[in-house]
Amino acid sequence: MQKKKRIYLDYAATAPVRKEVVKEMLPYFSDKFGNPSSLHSFGLEAKAAVSNARKTIADVINAEEDEIIFTSGGTESDNLAIKGVAYANKDKGNHIITSKIEHHAVLNTMKELEKEGFKVTYIPVDKYGQVNPKDVENAITDDTILISIMHANNEIGTIQPISQIGKIAKKNDVIFHTDAVQSFCHLPIDVDKFNVDLLSISSHKIGGPKGVGALYVRKGTRIKPLFHGGPHEFNKRAGTENVSGIVGFGKAAEIASKEMKKESVRLARLRDRLIKSVLSSIPGVRLNGHPKNRLPNNVNFGFIGVEGEALLLMLDSLGVAASTGSACSSHDLSPSHVLLALDPDPVKAHGSLRITLGHETKEEEIDYVIKILPGVVEKIRKITPRIEGVTTI
Numbered sequence: 001m002q003k004k005k006r007i008y009l010d011y012a013a014t015a016p017v018r019k020e021v022v023k024e025m026l027p028y029f030s031d032k033f034g035n036p037s038s039l040h041s042f043g044l045e046a047k048a049a050v051s052n053a054r055k056t057i058a059d060v061i062n063a064e065e066d067e068i069i070f071t072s073g074g075t076e077s078d079n080l081a082i083k084g085v086a087y088a089n090k091d092k093g094n095h096i097i098t099s100k101i102e103h104h105a106v107l108n109t110m111k112e113l114e115k116e117g118f119k120v121t122y123i124p125v126d127k128y129g130q131v132n133p134k135d136v137e138n139a140i141t142d143d144t145i146l147i148s149i150m151h152a153n154n155e156i157g158t159i160q161p162i163s164q165i166g167k168i169a170k171k172n173d174v175i176f177h178t179d180a181v182q183s184f185c186h187l188p189i190d191v192d193k194f195n196v197d198l199l200s201i202s203s204h205k206i207g208g209p210k211g212v213g214a215l216y217v218r219k220g221t222r223i224k225p226l227f228h229g230g231p232h233e234f235n236k237r238a239g240t241e242n243v244s245g246i247v248g249f250g251k252a253a254e255i256a257s258k259e260m261k262k263e264s265v266r267l268a269r270l271r272d273r274l275i276k277s278v279l280s281s282i283p284g285v286r287l288n289g290h291p292k293n294r295l296p297n298n299v300n301f302g303f304i305g306v307e308g309e310a311l312l313l314m315l316d317s318l319g320v321a322a323s324t325g326s327a328c329s330s331h332d333l334s335p336s337h338v339l340l341a342l343d344p345d346p347v348k349a350h351g352s353l354r355i356t357l358g359h360e361t362k363e364e365e366i367d368y369v370i371k372i373l374p375g376v377v378e379k380i381r382k383i384t385p386r387i388e389g390v391t392t393i
């Protein structure tokens, strides 16, 4: 029996764990199982492995080792950054600034803080999903304690002017956090050039294991821990470290950061070929997100008169795994908050398809998508009832 074709183009949701990463992790489940807090040789071995991963990750973003706090992933890093700063700086003010297109790990954390009395300003974005730094500056009040704006968007790939926003935050003495989960090891990151005080990253988006991430915390930033227990992670995150996960994260960061320059050129070329071909061969389609200033591995199309879910399922039946929005909302049929922020028409937000590329993506796989997509869209349009005044193709 012929093996079914399976093409994975959903790297923004998660990436396959690299073989070298698995190999590096394995001993930490068996021979090298020690607790990094133990003083004997088993403990020291584990402690050295955690320190090594910390150094690798710190180097990638131009940070110091003791500014890297390991967490359980991007979601925890965002929670620790936002709640941690809010609770530790309550005496200074209760106002936070963020954007309308943040990941739910940020937006839902803000919602929780609003219930506790914090005031949150949600900055709108332009039609490409970009925040205007002037809007951020204008929103700052005497009560503003935190600005949290993501580096690159997980749905549409748009990159934000982080350094400019960072400068504004610094000038106004406001703590600045960025969620860099999607950009880490895809775009260069320098915490000093960005003027950020906190930066969230996650292992499973770059070929590392799931359930591990990190938060960069600039020295001197006032932050309250969310977990209480031992003195782990410089007293900022209690709990015995996920040693094997951290080792895997470090190895993935080492490989992905070394490959980044070459890979971003390769992926951007494939991305642009896919965009050009789809825009020219399929009627009633637009590109969501910024035409140039976007992640090298992100493509997001909006098809008029097509349900994104139908598209996804038909592509899956032909062996292609893509997404309609962010991984967290792929079971939720309400339109994406990111697409609604670009254009409030819910009809347009429904027909979206996100294709995200990564380290195992091959040219032939993109060729296959280019070949099958026009037929798939045509078929769905044929079976979808036309709604007068809504369906325009």
Ligand code: PLP
Pocket: 012, 013, 072, 073, 074, 075, 076, 078, 103, 105, 150, 152, 153, 154, 179, 181, 182, 202, 203, 204, 211, 212, 213, 326, 327, 328
């Ligand atoms: N932030 C962004 C921008 C993301 O894309 C994701 C994951 O999709 C997260 C945060 C959450 O990361 P994790 O899955 O590691 O909790």
